[in-house]
Amino acid sequence: MSEWFHAEGNRQIGPVSAEDIAALFREDRIGLETLVWRDGLPAWQPLHSVADELGLTAVPPPPAAHLESTPPQLPPAVPLPSSPYAGPPSSIPVPPRKSGLSGCALTAIIGGGALVVLVPVCAILAAIALPSYNDYVIRSKVAQSISALQPLKLQVQEFNARQGRCPTGTDPGFPGHDQFIAQGFSSVQFGRFENRHCGIEATLATGKSTIDGDLLWLEFDPDATRWECSGETEDKYLPVDCRG
Numbered sequence: 187m188s189e190w191f192h193a194e195g196n197r198q199i200g201p202v203s204a205e206d207i208a209a210l211f212r213e214d215r216i217g218l219e220t221l222v223w224r225d226g227l228p229a230w231q232p233l234h235s236v237a238d239e240l241g242l243t244a245v246p247p248p249p250a251a252h253l254e255s256t257p258p259q260l261p262p263a264v265p266l267p268s269s270p271y272a273g274p275p276s277s278i279p280v281p282p283r284k285s286g287l288s289g290c291a292l293t294a295i296i297g298g299g300a301l302v303v304l305v306p307v308c309a310i311l312a313a314i315a316l317p318s319y320n321d322y323v324i325r326s327k328v329a330q331s332i333s334a335l336q337p338l339k340l341q342v343q344e345f346n347a348r349q350g351r352c353p354t355g356t357d358p359g360f361p362g363h364d365q366f367i368a369q370g371f372s373s374v375q376f377g378r379f380e381n382r383h384c385g386i387e388a389t390l391a392t393g394k395s396t397i398d399g400d401l402l403w404l405e406f407d408p409d410a411t412r413w414e415c416s417g418e419t420e421d422k423y424l425p426v427d428c429r430g
Contacts, residue, residue: 191316193221193230198312204240207233211242221305223312225320230309324423327392331370332415332425335386335404339413342376342384343406352377352384367391372398383407383414390419397423 190207191200202210210216211233218237221230233242341360345353353360353376366374372391378384385405390397402417415428 188224188226190222190224191312192216192223192233193308196308198223198316208240208242211240221309223316225316228313230312321422324392324394324397327370327394328390328397328419328423329425331388331390331392332402332404332428334366334369334371335374335388338374338376338386339404339406342386343411346384346406346408379403379405381405385413402428 188204189201190204191198192202192207192210193199207216207222211220216233218232218234220233222233222236223230227236233240338361342353345357345360355361355363355376357376360376361374363373363375366388370390370392371388373389375387376385377387383405385403388402388404390400390402392398397419400418402419403415405414405416406412407414415425416430417424417428421429
């Protein structure tokens, strides 16, 4: 399911679902010209350009603005006397003084020019900021999931000291492989690695397709009495002590 963002003033709101975007439009909380964005779009788009994707097929495109211009009226012709003595001089009408732009008109022109500049700038900043924000969200989810496994490390270490072997999921007191779904894992298993270390192998399931299905490993080295963390996920999403 795509996560959407929409602009509200100079702020970005989200992530929200496509259904939420449609509901905001029906409630007149956003309009056809409201800028929206989701992962995969090259830049922010007005809502009407993605109406079909959001199921707003009955939404008409915004009407194009137009100006009606009328040709200027010429002042009436002034009749000239047939001779200098034909009669009393006639008064020549003076054309009305041209009025300059009012303060409101100047404000509108300046504001329109600023908007033309600011909209592309905001779109560029959003295109830069949103990927960084998404990376931050993924890092947070991975860090929270790894934190949920921390209490198990002491349990594995104490079991190894008592039994002289690595625990498995069938040993008493150890959780089943599916008991950490709420903490962002689809599976958590206990056992011995090929390097004879004891530890935990967990499969990520955070709701982020970028990392879901990746494996994380927490390994206990009995000889050095220390833990090591590693994983298949890109280093930028892992805590510093888990990076290769």
